[in-house]
Amino acid sequence: MAENLLKGKKGIIFGALNDKSIAWKVAEKAHEQGAWFILSNTGVAIRMGTINELAGKTGSMVIEADATSTEDLRSLFEKTLQHFDGKIDFVLHSIGMSPNVRKEIPYTDINYPNFSKTLDISSLSFHKILQTAYHMDAINEWGSVVALTYVAAQRTLAGYNDMGDAKALLESIARSFGYVYGRDRKVRVNTVSQSPTPTTAGSGVSGIDALMDFSERMSPLGNATAEEAADYIILLFSDLTRKVTMQNLYHDGGFSSMGMSQRAIEQYQKSFEDCK
Numbered sequence: 001m002a003e004n005l006l007k008g009k010k011g012i013i014f015g016a017l018n019d020k021s022i023a024w025k026v027a028e029k030a031h032e033q034g035a036w037f038i039l040s041n042t043g044v045a046i047r048m049g050t051i052n053e054l055a056g057k058t059g060s061m062v063i064e065a066d067a068t069s070t071e072d073l074r075s076l077f078e079k080t081l082q083h084f085d086g087k088i089d090f091v092l093h094s095i096g097m098s099p100n101v102r103k104e105i106p107y108t109d110i111n112y113p114n115f116s117k118t119l120d121i122s123s124l125s126f127h128k129i130l131q132t133a134y135h136m137d138a139i140n141e142w143g144s145v146v147a148l149t150y151v152a153a154q155r156t157l158a159g160y161n162d163m164g165d166a167k168a169l170l171e172s173i174a175r176s177f178g179y180v181y182g183r184d185r186k187v188r189v190n191t192v193s194q195s196p197t198p199t200t201a202g203s204g205v206s207g208i209d210a211l212m213d214f215s216e217r218m219s220p221l222g223n224a225t226a227e228e229a230a231d232y233i234i235l236l237f238s239d240l241t242r243k244v245t246m247q248n249l250y251h252d253g254g255f256s257s258m259g260m261s262q263r264a265i266e267q268y269q270k271s272f273e274d275c276k
């Protein structure tokens with residue numbers, strides 16, 4: 001493994017709830033690679049989760065912010081720039097939540113206040129973070145912003161509900177803001193489309209175990225773990241990917257390019273013969 005890929009870099013990591021969170025693994029690896037960062041989450045998540053343990057391990061400060069509140073974000077960025085006595089180099093958006101998924105409301109019956117909340121938390125928060133950083137000129141040239149997404153933005157996966165719509169919007173924001181941020185300040189903006197992963201948010205999706213099993217069988221390299229996602233994100237924060245921007249990057253063991261696997265054909269044939 002390369003060393004010190006993020007030496008001297010500073011950032012903000014949103015979304016570490018507990019040691020299962022993808023953001024938690026990114027924070028651990030960023031620390032190993034020499035970065036300094038602020039950890040941010042909502043007040044409830046800070047109280048209910050174990051983020052303070054991560055802060056202790058990585059020598060980081062925790063700053064509370066609801067990523068749907070532009071006021072909270074402004075205060076977070078101000079405190080961050082003050083803390084580091086200057087601009088930052090990377091931001092991780094690892095935030096997602098759908099009340100419709102949580103309450104198992106079918107897609108045909110979703111309630112619109114819930115839908116708005118899904119979009120506000122899971123997609124618009126990304127625009128709000130980028131807009132706050134852009135107007136405060138908070139990110140250094142060649143800085144890197146990454147958000148986590150899922151292939152349900154491109155393909156329908158039953159159970160993912162309005163999160164599929166939210167991820168499609170999130171990926172579009174990465175392209176639209178990525179253009180302006182690249183043109184004006186040479187800041188990269190990308191999304192990483194990760195395999196289903198056993199985290200608190202992941203386990204809220206109905207049928208997640210079956211989805212993970214299906215995806216594992218379909219992917220030639222198998223599902224990507226949260227640790228592997230963190231390795232990839234470190235690379236995207238590093239100077240080794242300075243010309244990568246406005247991309248949705250699949251980190252899914254090949255799943256997104258598959259039609260039907262040999263294993264699936266064999267299983268289908270077997271169950272077909274069993275029914276004869």
Ligand SMILES: NC(=O)c1ccc[n+]([C@@H]2O[C@H](COP(=O)([O-])OP(=O)(O)OC[C@H]3O[C@@H](n4cnc5c(N)ncnc54)[C@H](O)[C@@H]3O)[C@@H](O)[C@H]2O)c1
Nearest residue numbers: 015017021022045067095096148149196197199200201202
């Ligand atoms: N787990 C999976 O299967 C999977 C797959 C692909 C993409 N993702 C994405 O990865 C990201 C991280 O999720 P995870 O799987 O690590 O689960 P997680 O539950 O550990 O993380 C989700 C985080 O979002 C935070 N959050 C919710 N509302 C917020 C708000 N208003 N302001 C700030 N933070 C808020 C939560 O507190 C939590 O820390 C999400 O965007 C998720 O959609 C997850």
